Amino acid sequence: MDSVSHFVSCDWGTTNFRLRLVETATLRIIGEHKTNYGVKECHAAFMAQTALGRQEFYLNYLEGEIERLPKVHGNVPIVTSGMASSNLGLKELPYAELPFGKKGTRLICEKMPLKDGQTLLLVSGIRSKTGMMRGEEVQAMGLEDRLSPYLEGTLLLPGTHSKHISYRNGNFYTLKNFMTGELFEVLMNKSILANSIEFEMLDSDGKNAFLEGFDWGFKNGLTPNLLTIRTRHVVEDMGTKGNYFRLSGLLIGDELSYLRDIGKHVFLAAPKHIFELYKMGLETFVPSDKLILLEDPILERALLIGQRKMLLLHAK
Incomplete structure (x- = not known):
């Protein structure tokens, strides 16, 4: 790692953009910079102009944001994963x-020259007949050392589009996608349920409401229970309280229901704001010795571990 003392981690998602200057050997973060300029917004801005080509337009933004990071000796390489390699990126x-395996040798990558001799390593995604992902495969590679003691299981990476990836002995084999987060936003804001739901903080009542909704989704599925959210408000005159977490529980219960008889380890790695919800649901049916909890700091570091693997694999 001495030949690559530092690198810039670029996580360019659909709605967010994040840079971190990282010490390669220790993964210590020296500086960080975030914006809300995800590839969706960047693509819209690119399409609205004609002066620059696609790569030049995106690289102009990227190079300008890199200037905001602390300066280190030399022009350190940039590793970019996520939606930057998509058709919008x-x-x-x-x-x-x-x-694909823990070393990432099957992932498709491309090196791109930047100004002043700097290079960018762009990492592609993974697909199967049942799903696709860009970015989570790098996180999975970074989490592999946490999974390997258990030999086999299913890795859950919840989010706007949740990914469930089967793992066995250092390799990832199958992928399932669930549009849980996006469905929640659509149902809460655009459906007939919208007037029956309002945002709440998670307290003891919210937890009870979540577990009630989770039970509905887990046992009977999503669609037979959706209108119950509105029925409780309009017909039973119970108000809107609890429906935010009841709907969340319903969707997550439906997502996780196929795991009820899996009999193997389940690894949960999720951002802090949704980790607790998935944990509550999983604890209702996964034995404690089979549920492996990988909290937000572990997931954050996993991206850097995975990007470092890709950097060193393509360093020559």
């Missing part, structure tokens, strides 16, 4: 095919 790279 900097340059579309084809998806690699499952399975």
